[in-house]
Amino acid sequence: MAWYVARRVMQLIPVFLGATLLIYSLVFLLPGDPIQALGGERGVPPAVADQLRAQYNLDKPFIVQYLLYLQGLFSFDLGVSFSGREISEIIASAFPTTFQLAIMALVIETVLGVGVGLIAGLRKGGIFDATFLIVSLLVIAVPIFVIGFVFQFLFGVQLGWFPPTVGSDVSFYTLMLPAIVLGSVSFAYVMRLTRTTVAENLGADYVRTATAKGLSRRRVVSVHVLRNSMIPVVTFLGVDLGALMGGAVVTEGIFNVPGIGNALYTAIKAQDSPAVVSIVTVLVIVFLIANLLVDLLYAVLDPRIRYA
């Protein structure tokens, strides 16, 4: 087990290097001159532009720029963004907000998705099942920014149940509306995954055996059906945590959440390579760790799986 985890952590290193190189080169290849863009439509005088290029190492060849970035990285210095702030500081202030938002979305989608999916699976073909089949179809079909704007206007502006934006006031309450929107699409997937596997497992041999042994329906469903149905759902949720953090760009924009998505958006707009790469790399690492946790969870859910 320990060896398995160590090996997986070691695998992070090549992924990390590959991801940074790839992202760095993509930002480098973007058309347009980031320094001229600092001056808006008027541009920046050539002498000033040269000075700034030298300051941000933009006058050096691509590979030198990248190696300088890596060098800084290994001395725990992510560099300075175009706005003059330390990139590590930007990440440190934005990351907890996004993490809180993603975890809230994950909890919402898991609790609701598994709950609704279980009932729908147990009463396959019923009215409840049909209703939520339509709801999930709708949620999947409508783009997330439409859901975002509609919820913001309805619950934020018209009804006033939640503040329409988050801004400086980051709390459980203010993040609730964006978390619901962020988790809505995944809720639909979790619900349908749960429903299908529950319905399938209900007819499995071991369920019949358990029922034949005289176990209560409650115990059969909660211990045998649900636990076995969780394997695909857990896989999905693990992947989803990464997607939620990265995909928060849209939701964070709509609800003005000062999180990693906003920081990333700002950095991409400014073609601020060190900032983009650092932020995305953090996201990649979160994604990899979440996947590792999912793999370890398999062993808990399915005793047949053993890691060595």
Add this chain to the structure above:
Amino acid sequence: MKIKRFTGLTAAIAVGALTLTACSSSSDDEATTEESTGASTGIVSVNGSEPQNPLVPANTNETGGGLLLDQLFSGLVYYDADGAAHNEVAESIESDDQQNWTITLKEGWTFSDGSPVTASSFVEAWNWGALLSNATLSSYFFEPIEGFSYDEESELKGQGLEVVDDQTFTVKLKQPEADFPLRLGYSAFYPLPESFFDDPEAFGEAPVGNGPYVLDEWTHDAEATFSPNEEYAGERTAQNGGVNVKFYQTQEAAYNDLLAGQLDIITAVPDSAFETYESDLGDRAVNQPAAIFQSFTIPEELEGFTGEEGDLRRAAISKAIDRDTITDAIFSGTRTPASDFTSPVIDGWSDSVPGAEVTQYDEAEAQDLWAQANEIAEWPEDRTFTIGYNADGGHQAWVDATTNSIKNVLGIQAEGNAYPAFAEFREDITNRSIDGAFRTGWQADYPALGNFLGPIYKTGAGSNDGDYSNADFDALLDEAASAPSVEDSNALYQQAQEILFQDLPAIPLWYSNVTGGSADTVEGVEFGWNSVPLLYEVTKN
């Protein structure tokens, strides 16, 4: 890490009561704040955006940082809502030849850290901003001052700037500039306290100014809060208990906050709300011209647009554009049809410069002018008149409407010429490889008529993309620059515009408006010439 992650659950739970909290906390300070007539104690909230640079005046060239700096600093002059400049820190700004200026400061001004505002505060600040090694984004503002250079390290001190005594300094320009005093309210010209030069980086995070407000806290990516500056010695005394600038990524989010009562003032209405904001906000909606002029340029050497034939065709095209209908239909009235080459918010603007009638839609006359031109040289049947634009900037609708208007009136083929991205469009203009006419726009740096004319239409000027050249026009601009007063120079600028109306190097289209609004929690919201609300005069209880 300044982000307050647990800003108190009370605030979170009672977000609807944000204004109440603000009132109660400021009424506690009421006893300590000095009494001024009509002053209120509420904290006014306004939308803004995270500054793109540290808060150093010479290095701030975008609205996010500009809004914050304008609350913190007082320059030699300030601009009122009409764009007129009034002396603020300056007692007088005088010159006999419009080239050598003597600037005297008022007594009694201090920075909020207690240090006095002296002539050196200005001279050292400008000198720092002009230094090439500091690579400031607004350094071009110091270009007209003697000693400025892009080739070697600029040295304004001793050449263009000279400290006479604590209250007096002199400025020597490279050439006469009558509107020099009008520029001095721009943030690049703000004074800096001595503490800045010890540690510019620390200053950029926590600036110390001499303006109507002091910065209490700047929470990155979230908000900046200000309270009235007790040391402030000018006329723009804060009429409220403070200002809270909330940073937004999108205008939609800010607009929804305004509707939900979470925000007092919005400085820009999102495009998506153009149709509805006037009914949403009623008489609290703001829609007035801004210092932004839109046009399209017909290059001087474009075939068929040279000489007398060209003058006729240019006038015909200008008269063939139905500006009123287009600004209504395409922009829901958020643009004002142009009647000159400057902007109505500029002091000295006039809608009746002789020749301005060429901007009036007149179908019959347009056709007549076009026919006259055809007598000089026939317009080829298969030729298409094009207007180039960048498709990433929301220009397609008006370009299509404008070319349709030309097509319908003159009976020629006309259409837009779309470039996918601004960078490509700009490159073709710079290389003069663009075919046909192209859209052009100009936003003023300071409220002066000359700023709309010199940089764009003077022979060889930096933004003269159509290569317009007229000796009489150039002579009038030079004369205006060395005129004894701003009024005299404005008269000369209007004469220069008469020439432009004849030559029409660009076809005036419309002025962009500032669209904004306020909630009923605040009173006295007025937008300045640069589309920014004058926050010090807003009252809130």
